[in-house]
Amino acid sequence: MLNTLLDQLNSMGTEFVRALPDVAIALVIVLITAIVAKFAVRIADGLIGKTDLRASLRNLIETLVKLGVWILGLMIAAIVVFPGMTVGTLVAGLGIGAVAVGFAFQDIFENFLAGVLIMVREKMRIGDVIECEGIMGKVEHITLRETHVRKLSGEVTVVPNSILFKNPVEILTDKDQRRHEVVIGVSYDTDLDEAAEVIRKAVTAVEEIDTERGIDIFAQEFNSSSVDFLVRYWAGSTPRAGRESTDRVIRAIKRGLDDAGIEIPFPYITHTFKEKVPLGEKPGEPNTGD
Incomplete structure (x- = not known):
């Protein structure tokens, strides 16, 4: 029993010593692969730098180039260490291993695939x-697994990229401009046509507004102490x-309303004697502050 074990250990040691030159060659191949991958990324970056590709798509191409070089280099190193292995058996083994790893790391591969699709599609650019x-927040960096949002x-x-891929994403800066809105109330004794014109002139005078896309002013609601206008305009996104x-x-x-003598009322009811009384109290009753 002991002699058999010693024989096996001796045989394994002999095989290991015999394989040392192949292992050394494989390590050299791995080192060369690292150098080639770095130069391949630089060449790819130089080629796509002359194009108008988005930053995220450039990152994807550089990552795929680096990954391809490393896969090829590691396959050559494995064949050198195990001479009986062929490209076909190695690819078949990688396929079976990929299935097993895929089940074990499903979330990681889901984020990886989502990252590739996010980089390829035109929407949601860096910035x-x-x-x-x-x-x-602002998209600062997109990797194959995650996105950094400042x-x-x-x-x-x-x-995680899977969150951004599976859920609706609102891109606020997809265009240079988007529509904004504010609500302003005027008192009930105001001429609404006059108030709308005053508001329109005031908004038109603001430099940040794109007046060519139009300014919308709608009387939208009878509030408790005012008639409310909805003001919509286009500005930076x-x-x-x-x-x-x-x-x-707003300023x-x-x-404009102050200059025109148009009141922006507080939430108070104005009675016949012009005495402004908070809601729920009667004229002449003291306010206890409760």
Whole structure:
């Protein structure tokens, strides 16, 4: 029993020593593969750098080139170490192994495939501001497994690609401009036609607004103490541009209505004696502050 075990160990040691030259050659092949992969990526980057391909698609091409070189190099190294192995048997073994690994790492391969499809499709480019599943921010980097989204507050959210592929994604900056809206209320004794004209002139004077695409002003609701106008206009699509244009529009409307003597009412009821009383109280009753 012991002699048999020693014989087997001796045989394994002899085979290992005999295989050392092949292992050394395989290591050299792996080293050459790493160098070739690096140069292949540089060549691919130089070729596609002259085109108008999107950054995400460039990353995909560079990754596939590197992956292809490494697969070829590792296959050659494996054949050198195991001389009896052929390309056919190696490919068949890789196929069976891929199925087994696929079941074990289903989520990883799902994110990988989603990353490839995200990079290939034209929408959602690097630099776009997106919103998906409560995540809103600027796309900074797309890899084959995950996407880095920089929130407007500065934090980075690492989002698995499968989430972005399987759920609706709202791309806020797909175009340079998008439509914004604000609501403004005027008192019930106001001439609505006059108020609409004052609002229109005020919004038109704002530089950030694209007046060529039109400005919509609709009287939309009888509120508790006002008639509300919905004001819609086109301006920059980024969140900051939207906030800046909204700020300018609100300031301009407030200034225009003040100059025209049109009241923007508080949520109070005005009675016959012009005494403004909070809702739920009667004129002359003290306000207890409760």
